[in-house]
Amino acid sequence: xxxxxxxxxxxxxxxxxxARAQRGDAAAFEQLYRLHKRRVYSLCLRxxxxxxxxxxxxxxxxxxxxxxxxxxxxxxxxxxxxxxxxVNVVLMHFRRKSLPVTSLEEASEPDEEGGPRKDFGGxxxxxxxxxxxxxxxxxIERLPRGYRMVFLLHDVEGYExxxxxxxxxxxxGNSKSQLxxxxxxxxxxxxxxRAARYKEEGPANSSSRR
Amino acid sequence: MEADCRNLRRELGAYLEGEASPELLAHLEHCRHCQxxxxxxxxxxxxxxxxxxxxxxxxxxxxQIENAxxxxxxxxxxPFSGWxxxxxREWLPLPAPALAAAYLVVLLIAGxxxxxRTATPPLPAQQAASPAPPVDIAAELTSAEQTMLAExxxxxxxxxxxxxxxxxxxxxxxxxxxxxxxxxxxxxxxxHSLDQAYTQKADLLSAMLDPDEMRSR
Numbered sequence: 001x002x003x004x005x006x007x008x009x010x011x012x013x014x015x016x017x018x019a020r021a022q023r024g025d026a027a028a029f030e031q032l033y034r035l036h037k038r039r040v041y042s043l044c045l046r047x048x049x050x051x052x053x054x055x056x057x058x059x060x061x062x063x064x065x066x067x068x069x070x071x072x073x074x075x076x077x078x079x080x081x082x083x084x085x086x087v088n089v090v091l092m093h094f095r096r097k098s099l100p101v102t103s104l105e106e107a108s109e110p111d112e113e114g115g116p117r118k119d120f121g122g123x124x125x126x127x128x129x130x131x132x133x134x135x136x137x138x139x140i141e142r143l144p145r146g147y148r149m150v151f152l153l154h155d156v157e158g159y160e161x162x163x164x165x166x167x168x169x170x171x172x173g174n175s176k177s178q179l180x181x182x183x184x185x186x187x188x189x190x191x192x193x194r195a196a197r198y199k200e201e202g203p204a205n206s207s208s209r210r
Numbered sequence: 211m212e213a214d215c216r217n218l219r220r221e222l223g224a225y226l227e228g229e230a231s232p233e234l235l236a237h238l239e240h241c242r243h244c245q246x247x248x249x250x251x252x253x254x255x256x257x258x259x260x261x262x263x264x265x266x267x268x269x270x271x272x273x274q275i276e277n278a279x280x281x282x283x284x285x286x287x288x289p290f291s292g293w294x295x296x297x298x299r300e301w302l303p304l305p306a307p308a309l310a311a312a313y314l315v316v317l318l319i320a321g322x323x324x325x326x327r328t329a330t331p332p333l334p335a336q337q338a339a340s341p342a343p344p345v346d347i348a349a350e351l352t353s354a355e356q357t358m359l360a361e362x363x364x365x366x367x368x369x370x371x372x373x374x375x376x377x378x379x380x381x382x383x384x385x386x387x388x389x390x391x392x393x394x395x396x397x398x399x400x401x402h403s404l405d406q407a408y409t410q411k412a413d414l415l416s417a418m419l420d421p422d423e424m425r426s427r
Contacts, residue, residue, distance in 0.1 A: 013389050014390075016386060020382075023286075024285045024286040025285065025286070025379075026279070027379060029279060029285060030272065030276070030403070031383070031387075031403065033272055033275065034272075034399040034402070034403055035399070037266075037267055037271075038264075038265065038267075038399075039262055039263045041265055042261070042262060042264050042265040054265075054267075055267060055268070059274055059278065062275050063275065066279055066284045067282070131253045131256075131257045133257075133260060133261050136254075136257055136258065136260075137264065140261075155255050155258035155259070156258045156259060156261060161227075176223055176224070177223060179223065180222065183223075183226075183255065184251070187247075187250050190254070
């Protein structure tokens with residue numbers, strides 16, 4: 001995984017909290033939870049699209065962390081270790097439920113243009129300015145699970161294709177092609193959302209709404 | 211869209227990964243449509259990491275995890291008793307200044323009580339000292355805590371080590387939060403943790419002032 005995207009804050013404080021947690025200090029456990037809960041919960045929620053499941057998986061991820069923390073030796077960054085563990089918890093959950101984690105043939109394969117061809121009668125196709133958090137979240141929710149998984153792992157979480165291939169049990173080439181299709185699909189969904197806003201609000205607001 | 215575009219766009223994924231055929235590179239030189247597509251896909255890629263930490267779990271989730279942590283015996287012991295933790299949780303909605311104020315009030319009371327219990331009549335020379343020198347608040351607070359602990363040890367040696375350990379834990383936690391906050395001043399979680407730590411400290415000191423705690427049983 002690429003170096004953590006978290007700001008380089010709390011490095012020393014985190015190291016101390018880890019050392020204390022390894023000795024069974026309850027306050028240090030809570031400190032580690034507060035530092036990482038958003039990242040872990042956001043990952044679980046996006047992958048499952050279900051708050052109850054996301055909470056269960058977040059709980060399981062942190063419990064696994066606390067059970068194993070004595071074995072953490074610092075070979076990799078703590079956040080990398082925890083996030084990988086969280087991804088594994090989610091993937092195990094899907095496997096237990098026999099839900100596929102990759103999808104070679106989605107029901108609606110995006111074509112090279114990035115989505116179902118429609119004449120929206122709206123603005124030009126450039127998305128610049130409308131790829132914001134809200135629109136991105138909405139589009140991710142609408143991505144088929146197989147695409148969503150690869151997109152989240154690579155573009156949001158920062159994993160490399162070889163890591164994703166190992167986690168999902170697919171080839172590196174498959175991970176790359178799934179990612180490309182996922183981005184094309186995302187582009188199509190973002191265009192749809194933008195066109196819908198254009199229709200609703202007119203050109204003045206459609207590109208700048210947050 | 212030209213036939214070239216349709217054929218070459220299958221390679222765009224590889225292009226975005228830094229691998230591209232000479233044909234695609236040549237095509238991208240002059241094809242505005244494909245250039246736009248590349249730019250749009252890149253804007254998605256650039257924006258994606260910003261949403262990694264969007265969602266906040268319910269505060270009750272930590273309580274569940276914490277209960278499981280204790281049930282599994284993953285921590286040494288609960289630092290505070292159940293009623294004390296419940297009391298702290300009741301206080302949590304208070305804003306930081308109120309908590310800090312509570313802490314100061316407790317220390318003020320502590321100072322008065324201890325002075326009352328242990329004071330000897332001041333010397334005339336001390337009474338005449340005026341004006342008062344500037345006061346280092348942090349040093350005063352630390353000194354008041356130490357005085358309280360010493361008093362506790364004198365009056366209730368059995369309970370004293372428990373309070374000393376708990377105060378040390380809370381002080382460590384405050385220090386940890388403060389240092390984290392110095393590095394990341396806008397972090398609401400750390401602020402929340404700091405408020406919580408001060409609440410615990412205020413409550414702990416308040417419990418120490420309980421007449422039943424201040425005497426041997």
